[in-house]
Amino acid sequence: MSLAKRIIPCLDVDGGRVVKGVCFVNIQDAGDPVEIARRYDEQGADEITFLDITASSDERNTMIDVVEAVASQVFIPLTVGGGIRNLDDIRAMLNAGADKISINTAAVKNPDFIDAASAKFGSQCIVVAIDAKQSHNTASGWEVFTHGGRNPTGIDAIEWARQMADRGAGEILLTSMDRDGTRKGFDLELTRAVSEAVNIPVIASGGVGTLEHLADGILKGKADAVLAASIFHFGEHTVQEAKTLMKRFNIEVRL
Amino acid sequence: MSTVVVIDYGTSNLRSVAKALVFVAGNKHKIIISDQTEQIRSADRVVFPGQGAIGQCMQSLKEKNLDELIKESIRTKPFLGICLGLQSLMDESDEDGGTKGLGIIPGRVLRFKNNIKDENGDTCKIPHMGWNQVNQSKPHTLWKDIDDGARFYFVHSYYVEPTNESDIAATTDYAVNFTSVSAHDNIFATQFHPEKSQKAGLTLLKNFLVWKI
Numbered sequence: 398m399s400l401a402k403r404i405i406p407c408l409d410v411d412g413g414r415v416v417k418g419v420c421f422v423n424i425q426d427a428g429d430p431v432e433i434a435r436r437y438d439e440q441g442a443d444e445i446t447f448l449d450i451t452a453s454s455d456e457r458n459t460m461i462d463v464v465e466a467v468a469s470q471v472f473i474p475l476t477v478g479g480g481i482r483n484l485d486d487i488r489a490m491l492n493a494g495a496d497k498i499s500i501n502t503a504a505v506k507n508p509d510f511i512d513a514a515s516a517k518f519g520s521q522c523i524v525v526a527i528d529a530k531q532s533h534n535t536a537s538g539w540e541v542f543t544h545g546g547r548n549p550t551g552i553d554a555i556e557w558a559r560q561m562a563d564r565g566a567g568e569i570l571l572t573s574m575d576r577d578g579t580r581k582g583f584d585l586e587l588t589r590a591v592s593e594a595v596n597i598p599v600i601a602s603g604g605v606g607t608l609e610h611l612a613d614g615i616l617k618g619k620a621d622a623v624l625a626a627s628i629f630h631f632g633e634h635t636v637q638e639a640k641t642l643m644k645r646f647n648i649e650v651r652l
Numbered sequence: 653m654s655t656v657v658v659i660d661y662g663t664s665n666l667r668s669v670a671k672a673l674v675f676v677a678g679n680k681h682k683i684i685i686s687d688q689t690e691q692i693r694s695a696d697r698v699v700f701p702g703q704g705a706i707g708q709c710m711q712s713l714k715e716k717n718l719d720e721l722i723k724e725s726i727r728t729k730p731f732l733g734i735c736l737g738l739q740s741l742m743d744e745s746d747e748d749g750g751t752k753g754l755g756i757i758p759g760r761v762l763r764f765k766n767n768i769k770d771e772n773g774d775t776c777k778i779p780h781m782g783w784n785q786v787n788q789s790k791p792h793t794l795w796k797d798i799d800d801g802a803r804f805y806f807v808h809s810y811y812v813e814p815t816n817e818s819d820i821a822a823t824t825d826y827a828v829n830f831t832s833v834s835a836h837d838n839i840f841a842t843q844f845h846p847e848k849s850q851k852a853g854l855t856l857l858k859n860f861l862v863w864k865i
Contacts (some may be wrong), residue, residue, distance in 0.1 A: 399826075468667070470675075535858070568781065596766060619774065
């Protein structure tokens with residue numbers, strides 16, 4: 398098979414600016430989404446994900462401007478998530494040049510939204526983001542959380558992934574809230590369980606601290622793509638280094 | 653100055669396609685997005701993008717009377733189809749309980765089978781999503797400066813099977829060996845998204861803008 402496994406840098410955007418101290422050598426403006434996206438594109442990122450963490454609703458529309466600007470300069474797939482609530486939100490982002498829309502809380506609140514969104518815009522652009530945490534409340538041992546891991550839902554994460562795929566999601570972005578920010582590596586068991594439960598691609602997220610963790614996500618977690626933030630942002634590693642290492646493990650990558 | 657029209661029938665990747673064309677066009681080509689008969693008729697080149705479900709695509713084309721217009725312009729102008737813009741050129745698709753296509757290139761549209769495994773025993777997920785190799789099976793002007801086997805970005809669950817081998821310009825492996833580009837006279841239609849395929853994609857779009865038929 399020659400389909401490459403994907404590496405996806407993820408950027409947090411607040412009020413139109415990239416936050417969390419992205420650090421590149423010789424970068425003029427470390428908060429400029431276009432410049433950062435262009436750097437990742439040059440390094441060989443297979444996609445870029447923007448997470449809108451803007452809290453104030455007055456600044457919601459700035460994300461549309463960000464997508465518009467990036468999509469005019471960077472020609473790889475762009476995923477946008479954060480605060481997507483209805484079909485109009487999706488349409489606005491797609492019109493601005495986003496390729497995929499990541500939906501989290503709105504799906505938990507109303508699962509029918511995923512049916513409607515995929516029927517309207519096609520499964521290919523509907524990504525369901527699942528934040529999962531270990532829990533005794535569900536059969537599989539993982540529970541879906543919302544609001545950055547604060548709110549338990551009582552929903553079994555594996556069952557939820559399956560249901561979302563059945564309702565028309567084209568991809569799952571799976572984040573382990575136990576691992577997120579720990580740099581201890583993905584929750585490989587969780588990743589594998591979800592990846593084997595659904596027939597749509599799964600992106601592993603949460604916990605990457607080394608390049609080997611990315612390879613583990615593919616080889617042991619059976620993920621189709623891996624997403625990481627800090628490991629790339631702080632200039633520790635480039636996407637290219639990640640791909641070189643993955644290739645050494647015989648993982649198909651786009652070089 | 654030549655005019656390139658991106659046909660507007662409400663598909664979601666329309667703007668992405670137009671943006672990539674604007675990026676490579678410089679000031680030699682004017683890129684317009686239109687569903688207006690006169691603008692499409694008078695354009696020098698036609699781009700027919702697509703994404704989503706084929707049933708809705710065919711319905712929108714008919715509602716806007718674009719189906720006949722496409723058939724007309726496809727006879728005379730350089731024509732680039734993308735994704736559904738390739739699939740809808742075929743006779744018929746299995747999608748949406750069987751959908752009739754424009755019947756411009758003889759062939760069918762089939763769905764990837766569920767639970768097919770690659771040589772490592774891993775399941776090939778559907779949609780086929782990501783960067784895969786495009787193996788050029790016949791020479792073409794649009795391949796200029798693009799390596800045989802270069803990777804392009806795909807996202808689709810259905811693929812075309814042209815009846816005539818001569819209409820196949822490239823193939824790609826995803827458990828099955830499917831047609832990733834169909835070319836016929838002035839038509840060049842890709843299953844992948846050149847507008848999202850970084851350098852290789854932009855090169856292809858650039859080649860399209862100067863393609864003389």
